Amino acid sequence: MPRYQHRFTAMGGPCQIQIDSHSEDQILAAAQAAEAEVRRLDAKYSNYRSDSFTQQINDSAGRGHAIDIDEETSALLNYADTLWQQSEGLFDLTAGVLNQAWDFKSNALPQNKVLDELLPLVGWHQLKLTDTSLELPSVGMYLDFGGLVKEYASDRAAQRLIEHGCSHSLVELAGDICVCGPQEDGIEWPIGIRHPTSPSQALADIQLAAGALASSGDYERGMTIDGKRYGHILHPKTGWPVEGLASVSIVAEQCLVAGSLATVALLKPEQEAMDWLQSLGMPWLAVNQNLQVFGSLSDQ
Amino acid sequence: MSRSRPDKHPTLLALTSSAMMLPGYQQAQAESPPTDGTVGLRLSSYQEDDITASKAFNGPSERYDIDIAQFHLLAPVGDDWTLALDVSYEDMSGASPWFVGMDADGSAKVVMSGASIEDQRTAISVTTRYYYDRGNVAFNYARSDENDYKSDAIGLDASFNSKDNLTTWSAAISGSKDDIEPTQGQTPTNTLKDEKDIRFAWVGVTRIVSRRAILRFGLSYTYREGFLTDPYKLNDRRPDQRKEWVLSAGWRQHFVGANGSLHADYRYFDDDWGIKSHAIDLAWHQTVNQHLRVVPFVRYYSQSQADFFANFVDFSADYYADDYRLSAFGAWSGGLRGIVSLDDWQVTLSGERYVSKASWSLDEGEESPGLVKYWRYTVGFDYRF
Amino acid sequence: MRPLLIALCLFLSACESVQPWERGSLAREDMQWDTDRMDSALRKQTQYSKEAATGGGGAAGGGCGCN
Numbered sequence: 001m002p003r004y005q006h007r008f009t010a011m012g013g014p015c016q017i018q019i020d021s022h023s024e025d026q027i028l029a030a031a032q033a034a035e036a037e038v039r040r041l042d043a044k045y046s047n048y049r050s051d052s053f054t055q056q057i058n059d060s061a062g063r064g065h066a067i068d069i070d071e072e073t074s075a076l077l078n079y080a081d082t083l084w085q086q087s088e089g090l091f092d093l094t095a096g097v098l099n100q101a102w103d104f105k106s107n108a109l110p111q112n113k114v115l116d117e118l119l120p121l122v123g124w125h126q127l128k129l130t131d132t133s134l135e136l137p138s139v140g141m142y143l144d145f146g147g148l149v150k151e152y153a154s155d156r157a158a159q160r161l162i163e164h165g166c167s168h169s170l171v172e173l174a175g176d177i178c179v180c181g182p183q184e185d186g187i188e189w190p191i192g193i194r195h196p197t198s199p200s201q202a203l204a205d206i207q208l209a210a211g212a213l214a215s216s217g218d219y220e221r222g223m224t225i226d227g228k229r230y231g232h233i234l235h236p237k238t239g240w241p242v243e244g245l246a247s248v249s250i251v252a253e254q255c256l257v258a259g260s261l262a263t264v265a266l267l268k269p270e271q272e273a274m275d276w277l278q279s280l281g282m283p284w285l286a287v288n289q290n291l292q293v294f295g296s297l298s299d300q
Numbered sequence: 301m302s303r304s305r306p307d308k309h310p311t312l313l314a315l316t317s318s319a320m321m322l323p324g325y326q327q328a329q330a331e332s333p334p335t336d337g338t339v340g341l342r343l344s345s346y347q348e349d350d351i352t353a354s355k356a357f358n359g360p361s362e363r364y365d366i367d368i369a370q371f372h373l374l375a376p377v378g379d380d381w382t383l384a385l386d387v388s389y390e391d392m393s394g395a396s397p398w399f400v401g402m403d404a405d406g407s408a409k410v411v412m413s414g415a416s417i418e419d420q421r422t423a424i425s426v427t428t429r430y431y432y433d434r435g436n437v438a439f440n441y442a443r444s445d446e447n448d449y450k451s452d453a454i455g456l457d458a459s460f461n462s463k464d465n466l467t468t469w470s471a472a473i474s475g476s477k478d479d480i481e482p483t484q485g486q487t488p489t490n491t492l493k494d495e496k497d498i499r500f501a502w503v504g505v506t507r508i509v510s511r512r513a514i515l516r517f518g519l520s521y522t523y524r525e526g527f528l529t530d531p532y533k534l535n536d537r538r539p540d541q542r543k544e545w546v547l548s549a550g551w552r553q554h555f556v557g558a559n560g561s562l563h564a565d566y567r568y569f570d571d572d573w574g575i576k577s578h579a580i581d582l583a584w585h586q587t588v589n590q591h592l593r594v595v596p597f598v599r600y601y602s603q604s605q606a607d608f609f610a611n612f613v614d615f616s617a618d619y620y621a622d623d624y625r626l627s628a629f630g631a632w633s634g635g636l637r638g639i640v641s642l643d644d645w646q647v648t649l650s651g652e653r654y655v656s657k658a659s660w661s662l663d664e665g666e667e668s669p670g671l672v673k674y675w676r677y678t679v680g681f682d683y684r685f
Numbered sequence: 686m687r688p689l690l691i692a693l694c695l696f697l698s699a700c701e702s703v704q705p706w707e708r709g710s711l712a713r714e715d716m717q718w719d720t721d722r723m724d725s726a727l728r729k730q731t732q733y734s735k736e737a738a739t740g741g742g743g744a745a746g747g748g749c750g751c752n
Binding site: 342368370372386388464466508509510511512516518520522544548550552554560561565571573575577579585595601606626631650652654672674676678 | 702703707708710711713715716717718720721722723724726727728731732735736737738739740741
């Protein structure tokens with residue numbers, strides 16, 4: 001049976017779709033629909049596009065009125081709310097504003113005054129959220145869907161593949177992977193979890209026939225000053241980089257759930273994060289700042 | 301791979317149920333009907349071995365030959381329904397045992413029905429199946445037509461998956477109403493016109509036991525009432541009721557290294573005519589390459605005799621029969637199936653041999669001279685659309 | 686009947702949990718209960734017409750004059 005590979009760039013990274021199928025028509029229709037879904041969500045929730053819905057929301061901040069939101073956005077915000085509660089405030093869609101204080105290319109720490117001005121703008125609980133509307137109360141507040149939308153888009157793209165009858169396929173959006181059925185011969189897809197610092201090397205090999213693998217890492221951006229590393233994952237309550245794990249990968253049924261669990265784990269102190277990951281009961285893999293590997297996926 | 305405990309972490313539960321509110325997520329979990337339709341054809345030849353001179357009075361005799369054509373169509377209808385149509389046509393000819401008599405040295409021999417019996421059977425079955433989030437439910441209507449026999453049946457079956465999709469509960473009920481009108485003229489018949497009713501109920505549970513194995517159990521009850529006697533056999537008078545219980549178990553295991561799967565099935569049968577039976581089916585599905593699968597299979601069957609079975613029947617008893625199918629016997633059968641797949645096409649070839657003997661039964665009993673041996677060959681074509 | 690039910694419950698609770706992403710082999714065509722509907726229908730009907738015991742795997746169809 002032929003295997004079809006479709007590559008494209010979206011969500012700030014390389015994406016690919018793989019489909020085992022006899023039917024070329026089915027493959028093309030499915031791959032197109034999946035890519036279109038990814039591009040739709042990229043356009044809708046991007047923080048880097050002036051015409052995105054996220055931009056409209058953020059432009060309305062502090063104007064004293066609420067903005068209408070559609071069902072999809074409402075469901076995503078509702079999910080973000082659950083995540084905020086479950087992570088005891090660690091995962092906060094409004095925390096992106098803190099990045100303004102940090103310039104990792106400058107190799108300089110931010111002034112406390114700048115952080116003090118930004119911290120009041122962080123706070124999910126300040127939002128006035130209903131099923132159909134959202135209000136950001138203060139000027140300067142803004143939402144960053146970056147921590148959710150790539151994983152959500154992976155799930156949605158996978159749903160398109162299934163709708164087109166591709167029951168032997170997978171979709172990968174810059175490291176987040178959703179699997180729709182095994183390979184054609186019934187064998188699970190072999191998936192390598194990349195090493196944080198040498199991406200060509202696999203930390204672990206896993207087999208998936210369904211479900212999703214999502215990873216979150218602190219190694220992509222950061223700076224070292226006086227021998228101390230400052231990563232780009234910021235604690236929403238202090239505005240300072242967290243000193244936790246370097247990278248976390250989780251397998252779950254939905255990519256969205258896997259990704260948000262991995263993100264929350266990164267926001268916790270190292271030992272607490274690993275205890276918490278263990279208690280979740282999902283397959284996991286973590287790498288600490290010394291590049292030591294832990295987790296249920298590491299002994300395979 | 302780590303195992304998730306049955307009590308999921310509250311955070312995981314909260315996030316998963318919150319994700320289920322997102323558009324499309326619920327659907328991905330649902331049991332979905334097949335997206336492709338299939339159409340298939342099978343042409344089979346069934347040939348019973350001649351009965352030898354040592355077992356029959358009128359010398360060696362031909363037995364049954366049947367040519368069978370089967371057609372199957374499965375088509376998705378909308379997003380949640382499928383429609384299946386099954387049609388089969390059988391052309392039967394040959395002779396069958398009429399009665400058992402005693403020859404000069406006291407052993408049992410059959411007398412075959414004289415002239416060749418010719419009959420055709422046409423069967424049609426229509427099934428509509430509806431898929432919902434956690435399973436599916438189907439309604440079936442089936443009709444079978446022969447010169448001397450007509451049957452109408454309706455059935456309902458449903459399955460329900462557990463929340464983790466590890467366990468599936470299933471149930472089915474069906475009923476049929478059959479009319480018997482034996483062809484007159486060749487041999488005297490036991491009735492001119494009669495009928496029987498069949499009621500059937502079944503429950504089953506299927507369980508995923510490991511990432512490579514799945515197991516199921518089933519329990520069924522069948523109640524037959526009406527004219528259960530064979531209309532064409534001379535020495536045949538059976539009760540007008542029969543209650544049957546069946547317990548079954550099935551196992552499927554995949555072996556990654558061998559690229560093959562084992563199918564094992566066991567069935568225990570018990571009825572109020574005194575018949576107890578065991579049947580074991582084994583098949584090995586070997587994937588040779590992406591185009592070829594080979595399936596050797598073997599089956600062992602054993603039954604005890606019915607309370608009222610005898611080669612030389614006692615006509616003063618309430619019930620009696622010398623039908624070999626009610627005697628104690630065991631049977632071995634086995635064969636080979638080859639499946640060739642090319643794109644959306646599939647060609648199947650299979651051959652099977654069936655041999656039966658009284659001494660192979662797990663139970664004691666008189667050997668009937670009428671026991672059967674046969675060959676069966678099938679060629680089949682399937683197309684996916 | 687009761688020991689049977691107890692055995693069944695024990696069996697169901699003793700099985701390991703298999704996650705959806707571990708079920709690739711189970712989805713294979715050669716792991717289905719019935720890999721060839723028409724072939725098994727014909728075998729069942731042939732056996733039904735030559736043997737006293739019948740039934741087993743799931744829903745029953747209509748009758749025929751062969752038994």
